[in-house]
Amino acid sequence: MFLSHLTLEHFRNYRALSHDFAAPFTLIQGRNAQGKTNLLEAIHYLATSKSSHARAENEVVGWSAAGEPIPYSRIRGVVQQRAGDVELEILFSYRGDAGSYAKQVRVNNVNRRGVDLIGNLRAVLFLPEDVVLVSGSPAERRRYLDIALCQIDRNYTQHLSHYQKVTTQRNSLLRQLREENANYRDPGIVAQLRFWDEQLVEHGAFVLARRYGFLARLDPAARGLHRELSAGLETLQLVYQPSFDPGFLGEADYRRLANGDITPHTGRLPDSSLTVAALQETFQKKLESRRSRELAAGATLYGPHRDDLAFLVNERDLRTYGSRGQQRTGALALKLAEVQAMTAETGESPILLLDDVMSELDAQRRATLLAALHGVPQAVVTTTDWEDFSPAFRAQAQLLHVDGGVLCPASPS
Numbered sequence: 001m002f003l004s005h006l007t008l009e010h011f012r013n014y015r016a017l018s019h020d021f022a023a024p025f026t027l028i029q030g031r032n033a034q035g036k037t038n039l040l041e042a043i044h045y046l047a048t049s050k051s052s053h054a055r056a057e058n059e060v061v062g063w064s065a066a067g068e069p070i071p072y073s074r075i076r077g078v079v080q081q082r083a084g085d086v087e088l089e090i091l092f093s094y095r096g097d098a099g100s101y102a103k104q105v106r107v108n109n110v111n112r113r114g115v116d117l118i119g120n121l122r123a124v125l126f127l128p129e130d131v132v133l134v135s136g137s138p139a140e141r142r143r144y145l146d147i148a149l150c151q152i153d154r155n156y157t158q159h160l161s162h163y164q165k166v167t168t169q170r171n172s173l174l175r176q177l178r179e180e181n182a183n184y185r186d187p188g189i190v191a192q193l194r195f196w197d198e199q200l201v202e203h204g205a206f207v208l209a210r211r212y213g214f215l216a217r218l219d220p221a222a223r224g225l226h227r228e229l230s231a232g233l234e235t236l237q238l239v240y241q242p243s244f245d246p247g248f249l250g251e252a253d254y255r256r257l258a259n260g261d262i263t264p265h266t267g268r269l270p271d272s273s274l275t276v277a278a279l280q281e282t283f284q285k286k287l288e289s290r291r292s293r294e295l296a297a298g299a300t301l302y303g304p305h306r307d308d309l310a311f312l313v314n315e316r317d318l319r320t321y322g323s324r325g326q327q328r329t330g331a332l333a334l335k336l337a338e339v340q341a342m343t344a345e346t347g348e349s350p351i352l353l354l355d356d357v358m359s360e361l362d363a364q365r366r367a368t369l370l371a372a373l374h375g376v377p378q379a380v381v382t383t384t385d386w387e388d389f390s391p392a393f394r395a396q397a398q399l400l401h402v403d404g405g406v407l408c409p410a411s412p413s
């Protein structure tokens with residue numbers, strides 16, 4: 001896929017932008033605080049219908065919108081796909097009352113749900129702060145997996161959303177039972193918990209199986225890229241760390257998972273005897289055998305919302321032992337691997353968005369990164385300094401300069 005056009009109105013510091021992407025590589029240079037990250041955030045928004053880093057959606061509405069009769073913000077993009085062009089739009093409009101904004105999604109000018117946007121444009125975004133994927137808490141890594149998988153699979157988006165709702169409700173029941181000092185053997189209580197277990201297990205097993213399948217693609221890709229980035233000196237391993245043993249951690253199962261998607265309707269993993277149903281059974285048994293612990297904690301202790309993903313380099317945990325540079329390299333390898341895994345899953349390469357990625361990389365890593373770019377149909381890359389990119393790369397790219405939210409053609413010499 002290729003994003004051929006982007007329009008922004010009152011998005012962050014872009015009052016009005018209309019831009020045609022003319023080449024596979026776009027290199028945008030600008031001083032600090034001119035709008036480099038904001039532009040990539042806007043493109044990523046069209047892919048995921050969520051902000052990559054804003055805490056509240058309202059944050060992205062440009063201050064310039066205050067001058068409009070009804071303040072609004074708009075992101076619009078045209079994506080070239082095999083089947084033709086698709087026009088995507090996200091509109092935030094002022095509600096008036098509570099000072100909040102309503103979000104509206106349109107695909108080819110027809111109002112749609114946010115989830116319908118997904119899959120029309122797939123993007124992998126790498127921000128400087130993505131080092132937290134390695135150094136930060138497990139929640140960061142779960143969020144990462146969820147964002148990646150939601151772009152690939154609408155079923156995942158739906159199961160995840162159900163799962164999150166069920167977890168919240170199950171947690172409040174467990175909290176309430178704890179306060180009441182309830183007995184977990186009481187048949188009435190067992191029945192109540194069973195009701196929530198069933199839904200937790202149904203959606204949780206899907207989320208879990210899908211994450212395993214994705215990891216089975218991501219891990220070998222990340223290992224190869226990381227080896228190149230580190231000039232063959234380091235071996236990266238991505239290891240999923242489940243909160244309960246799902247019962248299929250063998251190498252062979254792992255490989256089989258990589259060979260096929262889950263067919264959502266039958267729940268089967270093709271080419272494998274493993275089924276989501278088997279996983280559900282294991283999950284249910286775990287819950288049943290841990291009733292007293294969950295009641296004592298007043299919370300759901302098992303399931304994909306408690307899982308983690310470990311980054312091992314030469315068998316040591318990068319989170320604990322990695323240098324800053326090693327952690328950054330690990331995060332970069334993950335993102336580049338995501339491009340490959342997404343391509344394998346969907347049959348189409350996502351676009352790659354790299355924010356200020358060169359500044360902290362040594363020459364070896366820079367060269368590997370530029371080589372990896374040649375595998376994608378479109379990359380939009382930002383920098384503060386033209387010199388961070390080789391003349392050969394610059395010669396191939398559409399070069400732009402951004403200044404105060406205004407984008408213009410550039411010639412850096």
Ligand SMILES: Nc1ncnc2c1ncn2[C@@H]1O[C@H](COP(=O)(O)OP(=O)(O)OP(=O)(O)O)[C@@H](O)[C@H]1O
Binds near residue numbers: 034038060061062
């Ligand atoms: N809602 C908003 N409305 C208007 N301006 C905003 C809004 N949110 C952020 N900005 C401004 O946008 C400017 C550009 O931000 P951005 O993060 O894109 O800069 P950048 O070019 O990536 O800079 P750096 O090189 O420091 O990373 C900032 O000065 C910020 O204050």
Ligand SMILES: [Mg+2]
Binds near residue numbers: 037
């Ligand atoms: Mg920035």
